[in-house]
Amino acid sequence: MDKFKTFSGIVAPLDKNNIDTDAIIPKQYLKSISRTGFGVNLFDEWRYIEYGEPGDDHSKRQKNNDFVLNKKPYDTASILLTGKNFGCGSSREHAVWALKDFGIKTVIAESFADIFYNNCFKNGLLALCLKKSEISKIFDNFNEDSAQSIEIDLINQVLYYGDSEFKFELDDYKKKCLLEGLDEIGASLDRKSVV
Numbered sequence: 001m002d003k004f005k006t007f008s009g010i011v012a013p014l015d016k017n018n019i020d021t022d023a024i025i026p027k028q029y030l031k032s033i034s035r036t037g038f039g040v041n042l043f044d045e046w047r048y049i050e051y052g053e054p055g056d057d058h059s060k061r062q063k064n065n066d067f068v069l070n071k072k073p074y075d076t077a078s079i080l081l082t083g084k085n086f087g088c089g090s091s092r093e094h095a096v097w098a099l100k101d102f103g104i105k106t107v108i109a110e111s112f113a114d115i116f117y118n119n120c121f122k123n124g125l126l127a128l129c130l131k132k133s134e135i136s137k138i139f140d141n142f143n144e145d146s147a148q149s150i151e152i153d154l155i156n157q158v159l160y161y162g163d164s165e166f167k168f169e170l171d172d173y174k175k176k177c178l179l180e181g182l183d184e185i186g187a188s189l190d191r192k193s194v195v
Contacts (some may be wrong), residue, residue: 087116
């Protein structure tokens, strides 16, 4: 996994609550256990007009031009800003794989479903919780006419947006794994070298 320290990226606003894992990656795409190839089907039923199946040529499917990730510059976003209870529903790890394969490195939400939250860190994706007032401030100041950027300093646990700074909490173990680019196996092997 990539090491995660400080980075800035384009943020895509998806102002919805209770986005479940079936919306993130629909069930028909869960036939693979490879961690790659899911990005094209991220939010599949929202991104495309017609229903899709594995094996379809997705470049020929008609896109929903109103969906945020189909608009420039958000089609290259590395940060997703959303509402509360993101990742609810099933425990499918494919949801995190789809976000990462699309290019999302961080999801910012008011809250996350527990299993989804833990799956994020197992796969090197930062799931970052902010207060409702802080998320509202970002949404309220969002300008759809230009790219909005957020900078995240994982070491100091600070998010920078414009002239605002938001501190965030993160478990020490999860932070260490992101900083060192370790999944659970890598963390176990790292621990073994200490013993």
